[in-house]
Amino acid sequence: xxxxxxxxxxxxxxxxxxxxxxxxxxxxxxxxxxxxxxxxxxxxxxxxxxxxxxxxxxxxxxxxxxxxxxxxxxxxxxxxxxxxxxxxxxxxxxxxxxxxxxxxxxxxxxxxxxxxxxxxxxxxxxxxxxxxxxxxxxxxxxxxxxxxxxxxxxxxxxxxxxxxxxxxxxxxxxxxxxxxxxxxxxxxxxxxxxxxxxxxxxxxxxxxxxxxxxxxxxxxxxxxxxxxxxxxxxxxxxxxxxxxxxxxxxxxxxxxxxxxxxxxxxxxxxxxxxxxxxxxxxxxxxxxxxxxxxxxxxxxxxxxxxxxxxxxxxxxxxxxxxxxxxxxxxxxxxxxxxxxxxxxxxxxxxxxxxxxxxxxxxxxxxxxxxxxxxxxxxxxxxxxxxxxxxxxxxxxxxxxxxxxxxxxxxxxxxxxxxxxxxxxxxxxxxxxxxxxxxxxxxxxxxxxxxx
Ligand code: GDP
Ligand code: MG
Numbered sequence: 365x366x367x368x369x370x371x372x373x374x375x376x377x378x379x380x381x382x383x384x385x386x387x388x389x390x391x392x393x394x395x396x397x398x399x400x401x402x403x404x405x406x407x408x409x410x411x412x413x414x415x416x417x418x419x420x421x422x423x424x425x426x427x428x429x430x431x432x433x434x435x436x437x438x439x440x441x442x443x444x445x446x447x448x449x450x451x452x453x454x455x456x457x458x459x460x461x462x463x464x465x466x467x468x469x470x471x472x473x474x475x476x477x478x479x480x481x482x483x484x485x486x487x488x489x490x491x492x493x494x495x496x497x498x499x500x501x502x503x504x505x506x507x508x509x510x511x512x513x514x515x516x517x518x519x520x521x522x523x524x525x526x527x528x529x530x531x532x533x534x535x536x537x538x539x540x541x542x543x544x545x546x547x548x549x550x551x552x553x554x555x556x557x558x559x560x561x562x563x564x565x566x567x568x569x570x571x572x573x574x575x576x577x578x579x580x581x582x583x584x585x586x587x588x589x590x591x592x593x594x595x596x597x598x599x600x601x602x603x604x605x606x607x608x609x610x611x612x613x614x615x616x617x618x619x620x621x622x623x624x625x626x627x628x629x630x631x632x633x634x635x636x637x638x639x640x641x642x643x644x645x646x647x648x649x650x651x652x653x654x655x656x657x658x659x660x661x662x663x664x665x666x667x668x669x670x671x672x673x674x675x676x677x678x679x680x681x682x683x684x685x686x687x688x689x690x691x692x693x694x695x696x697x698x699x700x701x702x703x704x705x706x707x708x709x710x711x712x713x714x715x716x717x718x719x720x721x722x723x724x725x726x727x728x729x730x731x732x733x734x735x736x737x738x739x740x741x742x743x744x745x746x747x748x749x750x751x752x753x754x755x756x757x758x759x760x761x762x763x764x765x766x767x768x769x770x771x772x773x774x775x776x777x778x779x780x781x782x783x784x785x786x787x788x789x790x791x792x793x794x795x796x797x798x799x800x801x802x803x804x805x806x807x808x809x810x811x812x813x814x815x
Contacts, residue, residue, distance in 0.1 A: 377448060381468070389444075411443065416437040423572045506569065594623060614680065624643070630689055638708075729799070733747070736799055752793070771794070
């Protein structure tokens with residue numbers, strides 16, 4: 365039997381186009397895990413749900429599989445979409461170990477499907493494609509929660525061939541995007557070929573198969589990445605900075621290495637100097653059975669990776685979503701502060717030479733934008749996390765070349781005084797919450813200027 369001691373739970377993100385079923389799929393996976401509670405309950409984290417391996421094996425219905433898998437389970441990030449994926453960054457890469465790309469089998473590929481694939485390709489993240497909403501295929505007779513093979517067998521020949529036709533349209537699109545893909549049960553080598561699982565997130569058909577493919581991917585691709593030291597200092601990424609009643613600013617973080625304890629000194633990335641503070645409380649959601657308590661949270665003394673947890677501590681207001689959080693000791697403090705600072709600086713570009721200005725809501729989205737514009741060889745003068753301020757507006761207005769007197773804003777607000785200023789100026793501002801749209805809009809603008 366394989367050694368299970370030193371592998372942490374892989375972190376899984378769900379991505380795909382709006383309305384293709386990401387939230388429904390996550391709910392189903394959570395529901396699945398709660399229902400099959402006998403084999404060890406799921407654990408609710410802050411911002412994530414952990415499904416232990418025993419629950420999955422139970423779902424797969426073959427106890428012999430137990431010894432084949434050495435990961436302790438799967439940790440699903442609760443916020444679907446590639447925004448969460450890019451926010452959850454770690455040094456030099458994505459924090460999510462695995463991803464699910466959901467595509468509506470009846471609608472096929474849409475802009476955010478393409479964008480998800482591009483992001484995953486760039487980060488080299490192993491993923492599985494879910495061809496969702498098979499219950500909507502004309503004539504489909506639903507078989508609640510059955511694995512795909514079992515439900516497929518029960519469909520008429522007509523329905524089977526309708527599914528195959530639609531499935532191969534999805535596979536063809538994947539091929540056009542540079543991925544060799546196949547129905548997952550026809551894949552012989554997951555290193556070379558992407559698995560596509562036909563699923564209904566509503567009826568649960570095919571869900572066990574998705575979980576099994578994810579476990580298989582974790583096993584094949586991640587063993588080295590998942591090795592960690594449970595006793596080591598905690599390392600994580602800030603998912604969100606959140607104001608909580610009675611607590612002030614708190615951080616929702618995903619811890620991906622080591623242990624974090626109440627009272628630990630932590631260093632967190634911010635716009636200025638890294639924040640140094642002491643953890644006042646570590647909070648987890650209360651179980652449903654504990655609703656008699658007034659607070660939504662309960663305190664724990666420590667958490668070990670991988671885990672989602674809320675941190676209450678003084679001075680968290682300026683923390684950046686997407687930035688690192690690291691536990692420090694008296695001896696390591698200086699070194700850790702320098703490390704966190706350099707991790708933030710890696711993303712920020714402030715050369716003072718020619719180029720456009722980019723503002724984004726998180727470090728991860730900023731990194732993705734910078735990458736896309738650099739790919740197009742667009743010079744960038746400044747790239748920063750934060751809303752578009754009056755100072756940004758003034759700065760952009762001093763640039764003479766209209767091609768670079770430009771502010772790109774991703775998921776950020778324009779401050780009222782900046783807005784007033786910009787209305788009177790010739791600065792061109794593009795804002796959107798879709799990365800490729802910003803790139804396209806800017807390209808169009810450049811073309812117009814050159815004509
Ligand atoms: P998201 O935007 O990707 O999170 O999509 P949602 O999970 O919110 O789903 C969008 C709509 O599609 C909702 O009305 C869901 O009930 C529906 N939906 C999602 N998955 C399925 C499915 O497998 N079958 C059917 N019939 N409807 C689905
Ligand atoms: Mg949703």
